[in-house]
Amino acid sequence: MKERLWLEWRATRQLLRSAGLALASLLFLPVAVFTAVATLLVIGAGVLPEMVLLLRTTAGLKRREVENWTGEPVPEAYVPIVGGLSVRVRTAIADPGTYRDLRWLAAHFLYGWLLAYAALIVWILGLMVDGIWCGVLGHRAVLLPVIGRLAALDADWSRSLLEPSPDARRSAELAERVEELTATRAGAVAAHGAELRRIERDLHDGTQARLVALSMRVGLARRAYDNNPDAARKLLDDAQDQVQEALTELRHVVRGIHPPILTDRGLTGAVRALAAGSALEVEVAEEGLENGSRPPAAVEAAAYFAVAEALTNAAKHSGSQRARVELSRAPRALKILVRDEGHGGADEAGGSGLLGMRRRIAALDGIVQVSSPVGGPTVIEVELPCVW
Known part of the structure; x- marks a missing residue:
């Protein structure tokens, strides 16, 4: 009762x-x-x-x-x-x-x-x-x-x-999707603008400055060639060194646009190269990528930069000595997971690069999920839609 x-x-x-x-x-x-x-x-x-x-x-x-x-x-x-x-x-x-x-x-x-x-x-x-x-x-x-x-x-x-009603639900979902795409497009435009400004800054402050200095040294060498061949030879040697430095900076700018290693080795090989060059001990695991067809170039580039950003953040901020990267192939998506065992507390608004990563992924209609409780671990999951 x-x-x-x-x-x-x-x-x-x-x-x-x-x-x-x-x-x-x-x-x-x-x-x-x-x-x-x-x-x-x-x-x-x-x-x-x-x-x-x-x-x-x-x-x-x-x-x-x-x-x-x-x-x-x-x-x-x-x-x-x-x-x-x-x-x-x-x-x-x-x-x-x-x-x-x-x-x-x-x-x-x-x-x-x-x-x-x-x-x-x-x-x-x-x-x-x-x-x-x-x-x-x-x-x-x-x-x-x-x-x-x-x-x-x-x-x-x-x-x-x-x-x-079903019609009202479909209309609302369509409006929500349009709003989401509008926000995604705005983020992609902002990310693209930031990338162009970075490339322009790198070219202006680095490569262009070295090429101007190179032109001046070549000009001085031409003037000194008849009267002081030794000084001219020294200037030409310096000019050659500057040419090498300018080429190195140009390669750096090109890698920031589309890393050549992606074309040569594919995503798995490029990520293994990132792991080998990281300050952390990075374990790379892949499932279904090496023997299958490759994702589109834009998807590969976005995935590569996402892993690079995540490993850079882990090395700078996490306090961890180890990280793990998992690449897997889903029926209609490429999935990436980057995990470190650091102290956590990653903040998108703190200048960690996560916001730029999210914008880059969103431009391809992808998803980024970040789990970083205080005390760790930090887990970044990325899903990029693609047709294999």
């Missing part, structure tokens, strides 16, 4: 919470009407998107309540409200989810209170009738389980009102 009473009390609490949310609906509806009228008069346009976001939050609370009661989540589908004010207002008005939530809000105000009052009446009648029947017949009646059915009814009605 105690267990049954506990179940009915749990159902009652669910209905009381629903009634409380219905009270919030009573306060929200006049604000919604006022904002709608003010928007038509232009003076309330700035408030409308925020009101819709608040409406979504309120509906989200009810979705969680229904999920907690039934054990099944209630899906949601909203068009992201982003951009300038005019775009945000148009999105808030055009999104079918706004009207779906408003319809639920109005209906919930009615049935939320109705079901809560019904539960209280059932409690009173149930306790009274149970007391009478227990005294006369020696057992209790079964009125209280009706409360559980009332809570289930509240959940069913809310689910039917809040659950988006």
